[in-house]
Amino acid sequence: MNLANQPLPSPDDPELADRASHWKSVYVHIPFCQQVCPYCDFAVAAGQDHLFSRYGRALIAEIGSAPDWGPLHAVNFGGGTPSRMPGRWLGRILANVASRFGLVEGAEVSLEANPEDWTPSQARELAAVGFNRVSLGAQSFDPVVLSYLGRRHSPEDIVRSVAAARSAGFASVNLDLIMGSPPETVASWSATVRNALDCEPDHLSTYALTVEPGTVLWKRVRSGALAPDSDQQADCWEIADEMCGGVGLVRYEVSNAARAGHPCRYNLSVWGQGGYLGFGNGAHSYRRGTRWENVRDLRRYVDTMESGRAPGRRQEAVTGWAAETERLLLGIRRRAGVKAGRGGRALWDSVSGRRLRAAGVIDLRGERLRVDRPLLTDEVSRAILSMRPPNGSRVRSGGDSLP
Incomplete structure (x- = not known):
């Protein structure tokens, strides 16, 4: 599945945005994490690795019972930390997605990974089973900021993880960055963006740190800790936009920039309302004017699938x-x-x-x-x-x- 087989216009071309409104995609949620980051409010779970096999079987069962949908332009394994799940399970799940729905020639098949545990052998294993894009959760190249964000990797780990993806033959590499945390300065953010661009990613995502209710960060801020500064985040956004443009990364969405041929096809499909099916705990789906979501709790999702029941919790007609x-x-x-x-x-x-x-x-x-x-x-x-x-x-x- 070579992304180069499907040339695309410039990432910000209206033609591409319109084409994406007809694309179909699938999201597979992998909730497992080594630890939950203080700012995260996603449906994730730490210390539940013993559920790998049960969860994998539950996903395969849900995929097998899904409505007809395809062929797919994009498949996205998100989380959580998908790369934490054994490669044999990720390969089996992807094979079931491809068998159930079909993939267009050159379909984007992406997963998220953390730099500290993304190894050359894992990268080779996942490239061999069909993944061709990886999104690495770099977040920052400043050790102080990484510590504040609860991240376990070092700046050197980020560089090594990009090299591992390239060596394994991944066609597209994205780096995620988080801007505007209290210990960050405009100077340290500029250095982070410069270091990220020195890795020559095909895609760069820059997200403003937000304080989500119920998270550890939210509790800290309520107790008097400094909150992110929106004015500084605006300055950081402008810095990233200018620096990306200087190296050929075209901003095609508020938080995303890409080289020609490398916009995230899954995101383009979602933004264009092309329709997507989500599998796993807390996963959302949108198809033909109807949106629904799965049960959020990991154990409840697994128990529901093992009992032969549908995992959907709510549906909503959007017309x-x-x-x-x-x-x-x-x-x-x-x-x-x-x-x-x-x-x-x-x-x-x-x-x-x-x-x-x-x-x-x-x-x-x-x-x-x-x-x-x-x-x-x-x-x-x-x-x-x-x-x-x-x-x-x-x-x-x-x-x-x-x-």
Whole structure:
């Protein structure tokens, strides 16, 4: 599965964004972690490695019972730490995905890994079973920041992990970075981005540190610890954007930049509402106007699958005006923008829209709505959510429990 077999336009090309709206993808959740990071609110579990086999069998059972869907343009193993699960299980799960749905020629098959335990032998094993993209959770090249984030790896581990992926033949390598933690300075962030770019990744993701309710970080901040500074995060974003552009990484979404041919196809599919099926505890799915999610608890998910029951917890119909606003909310994050449609034109003509236009935040070029000041994307999102549907539009977004 060679990504080079499927050439793509520039990562920020509107044609690519529109094509991705027809792609189909699958997400496989692997919840296992050595430890839970203080900022993480995902459906993860530490100290549960004894469940590898039961969880693997549960995933295969769920995949086998899934509705017809395919062929797939992208498969993404996320977590958690997918690379923590034995390669033989990851290979079996991927083989079941490919057998059940089919993969287009050159499909993206990606997994997440942590630098400290991503070894050359593991990289070779996973490349041999069909993975062609890896996303490495670098987060920072500053040891002080890494310690604050609860990460166990060193800057040297990041460099070694990229080399391991290249040597194994992975076609695309991404580095994840987290910006704006309290111990970080603009200077240390600049050094982190420079060190990341020196690794010559094909893709770079830069996320602002957020304080999610219920996390260890949230409890620390509530007890008086410093919270992330949004102004500093904005400065960090601009630094990363400029430095990426200087080495040929094109920003195609607020938090993501890539070389030509290397945008994340799974993300493009999700942002374009191409549809995706999610497998595993806490996994979400969206297909033909319906969204649903699996039970979040790891043990409950395994027990449910072993009892022969469906793992879905809730489903929600997303149609009418709710579907239109969701399309806009996802689309405005892309540099290519989104086809305006009825919702985009309603935003353009609204009071909030006129204010955003006057400030140079949004632009309507032909039938395409774009955010020209990406740091204000959240403000545009709030304006979209505050809109009332035009006369005659149906509003429907309701949830029901799945059997």
